[in-house]
């Protein structure tokens with residue numbers, strides 16, 4: 001049994017005039033203690049909505065369906081009252097932009113003590129001592145807890161945000177773009193810290209980011225999201241060396257590598273609107289190797305080997321035919337970065 | 346016709362001048378003193394934002410200025426644009442030193458220098474249609490002739506940034522464009538003035554990975570075909586390695602290493618460049634060489650360390666590094682134009 005199991009999670013947002021936006025469309029994944037799992041994809045693909053859904057922290061305009069199991073126990077089924085006892089205690093998150101959202105008028109130590117007291121972990125002197133220990137653990141001298149967030153550098157504020165998420169000793173940490181606003185050197189420091197925490201505390205980590213190389217370096221497994229769905233999931237090595245969804249392959253091809261010599265190529269077009277039903281494969285309009293059936297038939301997941309699955313019709317073709325199809329298109333698409341008429345991305 | 350002739354200045358008579366030459370440029374800002382400091386008559390302190398840098402840029406060339414935030418990249422660009430005044434040194438544009446020109450005499454030159462900002466969401470006025478946005482600079486600089494001519498120039502600029510057919514985009518508002526399209530409009534806005542030099546400050550860092558390559562390829566094409574020079578400011582070394590001809594690495598207001606892009610990336614000689622390159626996440630999960638993570642963050646440019654300013658964080662510093670301030674020089678067995686400011690290189 002996995003520590004965290006997400007089954008067929010759906011999230012809809014109510015928009016005006018009775019319309020709705022289907023932000024998360026049947027997302028499933030699981031992870032074990034100490035595992036590091038990446039959730040990647042372009043802006044708006046539903047990464048944040050997915051993890052807010054796991055935490056039961058979506059706004060009232062959202063409707064949620066599906067199951068989230070923590071240690072086998074379904075936490076969303078009983079609504080707010082059932083999720084409340086798990087939130088922060090079992091499953092915690094670092095919000096996107098958290099380092100800039102610390103309370104500016106409260107000393108950093110207090111911002112860690114508060115959740116501890118609120119959740120009955122500890123109080124008084126003991127809570128303060130534990131908060132100090134937590135700060136030390138994330139690389140901030142305990143004495144610096146007496147300072148205010150604005151006296152901290154960006155990297156230090158992100159460390160404080162991590163300490164805050166860990167205040168109630170969760171087993172699962174969801175980190176939403178924890179290094180996006182940081183310089184490479186500070187990013188490396190924060191990633192080193194997160195990897196260390198998952199190794200030392202057996203913390204299961206979900207790393208949400210649009211940055212593929214970060215996931216490649218930190219996570220053993222990852223899921224690629226597109227338009228509210230996971231389109232491919234597997235070991236990060238397989239995603240890079242043997243992707244089974246054109247979107248995964250094209251995302252890597254759009255990402256420059258320090259030592260790579262091949263041209264980086266952008267993906268033409270933009271993701272589809274999520275406030276209308278999507279027919280067939282959501283990626284088809286941007287795909288470089290789609291088939292006729294992609295237009296009308298929504299692709300289902302197919303297992304591709306150990307822990308590797310993808311939702312793409314190409315995988316129904318014999319290996320050679322699939323390779324030829326993707327290869328031919330790849331060579332052809334390398335020329336212009338933008339498609340005339342179709343509109344530049 | 347260059348902007349210089351328009352204002353009656355002769356280009357220097359010497360050999361073909363570089364498009365841009367920056368020589369020992371310093372930009373120091375006074376630190377705002379608090380009341381006590383003023384009462385106690387503490388001396389004014391200075392931020393050494395840019396502290397003696399030299400580089401040049403030819404037509405058709407792209408130079409990347411890389412480094413962590415606070416290293417002086419943006420101040421360098423602002424000084425070149427004369428949005429801030431330099432403390433000393435020279436900035437020669439087509440051979441003419443602009444540092445001593447009055448704002449009035451600078452005006453015609455300004456046109457030749459265009460800035461592309463990081464955030465296409467902020468740099469476009471949400472109330473303006475694409476047409477108005479692009480025509481605005483022509484009106485300000487009194488060029489473009491008749492209404493019809495301006496219209497034609499606008500369409501042409503849109504086609505050049507691959508927003509094609511242009512008719513499809515001219516009447517849109519920014520919110521009707523994707524992020525990548527907005528950045529293309531921002532670039533089109535500077536192109537109508539026929540600039541010689543584009544200063545691009547993190548031009549793609551706000552954009553989605555899938556569209557970054559398109560915007561970068563566009564800039565790449567403009568400098569190759571349009572005979573423009575581009576100074577790209579970025580913290581992303583992978584992007585710099587891919588698109589720039591030369592890379593200059595800045596640390597605390599100084600260039601510590603510069604040279605041909607591929608050579609700097611494959612054979613870095615400054616310990617700071619080495620560390621910086623080692624922490625860039627690679628796309629391939631199998632390629633997990635151990636990063637060399639420096640402690641702390643870039644110190645602030647008010648208290649610049651003695652000797653080599655990198656010595657407090659340097660993994661190989663010796664005693665003399667605390668005393669001697671290294672000059673840029675070519676280390677043994679490096680290619681042409683590769684220079685490093687390190688006593689031990």
Ligand SMILES: Nc1ncnc2c1ncn2[C@@H]1O[C@H](COP(=O)(O)OP(=O)(O)OP(=O)(O)O)[C@@H](O)[C@H]1O
Pocket residue numbers: 013014021023041042043044045046047048049050059061096210274
């Ligand atoms: N409160 C809300 N009301 C309506 N729509 C929303 C709301 N929050 C998110 N959305 C929509 O849901 C979709 C998924 O958004 P989400 O923030 O989860 O994406 P993301 O993958 O985290 O993107 P980013 O990389 O930009 O953070 C988007 O289309 C977004 O516009």
Ligand SMILES: [Mg+2]
Pocket residue numbers: 047048049096176
């Ligand atoms: Mg998000």
